[in-house]
Amino acid sequence: PVPVAGSDHVIGVDSIITAIGQRIDREGLDAMQSLRWTKWGTLMADTITSATSMEGVYSGGDLVLGPATAVEAIGAGKRAAEGIDRYLRGLPQPKMPPVPSRRMRVALSETPASSKMTFRRPEMPLLGPERRRITFQQVELGYDEHTAKQEARRCLRCDICKRCGKCVTICRDKMGINALQFGYMGSESSEMTDYRVTAERCILCGACASNCPTGAMTLTDKDGERVLSLCGTVLCHEKLEYCDQCGAVVGPARYLDYVKKRTSTIIEAFEGRQFCEKCARQMTAGYKSGITIP
Ligand code: SF4
Ligand code: SF4
Structure with missing residues (x-):
C-alpha cells in the first residue's frame, strides 16, 4: 500500500476499541487469582477444551496464543463452546489426542529432476x-x-534436508563445479532453484553426499549407473565404467575425465586404458620403478 495524498479524512465515533493483538491487556484479569499465566504473559488454557486453570472459565484467541490469526481464534472459540457445553451438562471432557510419533520411515519416492521442476x-x-x-x-x-x-511427489522433504547449504558450498568452492542451484538454501545468491542444472554440470564425484550431515544427498551405484539424489530427486546419473585390469568400478566417464585432467602425467603412462584406484596405484608404482604389471 502507498499513501494517497489528500485521502486523509476524519470519522466521528464515540469510542475506539483497539484490537490489533499486539499485547495482552490483563486489567481486570489479575483479580482472578487462580488463573495461570505463561512466561510469555499469555493465559494458560487446555488446547483441546480451552479450559483455563480457573473452574468454569474458558479462553482462546490472542489471550492464549499471543498475536495470531483470526482463524486460530475462531477454532479456539469453537473448542471452547464444546468444552463449556460439556462442562454445563456434566459430560466428560475429550482427552488429549495422542502425540504423533514416527512409526516407520517410508522409502523416498524416486523422481527425475526434470519432472520435479x-x-x-x-x-x-x-x-x-x-x-x-x-x-x-x-x-x-x-x-x-x-x-x-x-x-x-512435489514435496522437498525438508524433514530430511535441513537446508544447511553445505553441499552447495562444497560443490562450488571446494570442487569448483557449482552444479547445485538451490535458490531456497538462503545463500547470498539470488539464483532460482533449478534441479536440472546438476545433470549438465555434475561430475558425480560425491563430495556433496559425503559431507551431507543428514543423508539427504546420496550417491549410489545401482543397475550399472552412478546416481546422485537429493531426498529421492534424481539430480544426475551416468553409466559406470570399469577397470580394464580387474573389472572393478572406476566411476562414470565425466568423473574420470575430471580426474584425468588433473593427473595427466600419470594417465599418459597408462596408454589410454583406465584402472580402478587400487590398480592405478600399482601401475603408478610400477611405472615409476620401471616394473610393468601384466
Ligand atoms: S542436502 Fe545435505 S548438505 Fe545439502 S543442504 Fe540438505 S542437509 Fe545440507
Ligand atoms: S557430486 Fe556433483 S553436485 Fe555433488 S559435489 Fe560432485 S559435482 Fe558437485
Whole structure:
C-alpha cells in the first residue's frame, strides 16, 4: 500500500476499541487469582477444551496464543463452546489426542529432476456452487489417493534436508563445479532453484553426499549407473565404467575425465586404458620403478 495524498479524512465515533493483538491487556484479569499465566504473559488454557486453570472459565484467541490469526481464534472459540457445553451438562471432557510419533520411515519416492521442476499442484475438487448455497458441507472435497500421491511427489522433504547449504558450498568452492542451484538454501545468491542444472554440470564425484550431515544427498551405484539424489530427486546419473585390469568400478566417464585432467602425467603412462584406484596405484608404482604389471 502507498499513501494517497489528500485521502486523509476524519470519522466521528464515540469510542475506539483497539484490537490489533499486539499485547495482552490483563486489567481486570489479575483479580482472578487462580488463573495461570505463561512466561510469555499469555493465559494458560487446555488446547483441546480451552479450559483455563480457573473452574468454569474458558479462553482462546490472542489471550492464549499471543498475536495470531483470526482463524486460530475462531477454532479456539469453537473448542471452547464444546468444552463449556460439556462442562454445563456434566459430560466428560475429550482427552488429549495422542502425540504423533514416527512409526516407520517410508522409502523416498524416486523422481527425475526434470519432472520435479514441472509438477504442478493438482486442482482441488470443489463442491458445486448450487450445493454450496444450501449446505454447510466443506467446499474443498479433498484429493483421491492417486492425486494425493501426485501432490506428495512435489514435496522437498525438508524433514530430511535441513537446508544447511553445505553441499552447495562444497560443490562450488571446494570442487569448483557449482552444479547445485538451490535458490531456497538462503545463500547470498539470488539464483532460482533449478534441479536440472546438476545433470549438465555434475561430475558425480560425491563430495556433496559425503559431507551431507543428514543423508539427504546420496550417491549410489545401482543397475550399472552412478546416481546422485537429493531426498529421492534424481539430480544426475551416468553409466559406470570399469577397470580394464580387474573389472572393478572406476566411476562414470565425466568423473574420470575430471580426474584425468588433473593427473595427466600419470594417465599418459597408462596408454589410454583406465584402472580402478587400487590398480592405478600399482601401475603408478610400477611405472615409476620401471616394473610393468601384466
Ligand atoms: S542436502 Fe545435505 S548438505 Fe545439502 S543442504 Fe540438505 S542437509 Fe545440507
Ligand atoms: S557430486 Fe556433483 S553436485 Fe555433488 S559435489 Fe560432485 S559435482 Fe558437485
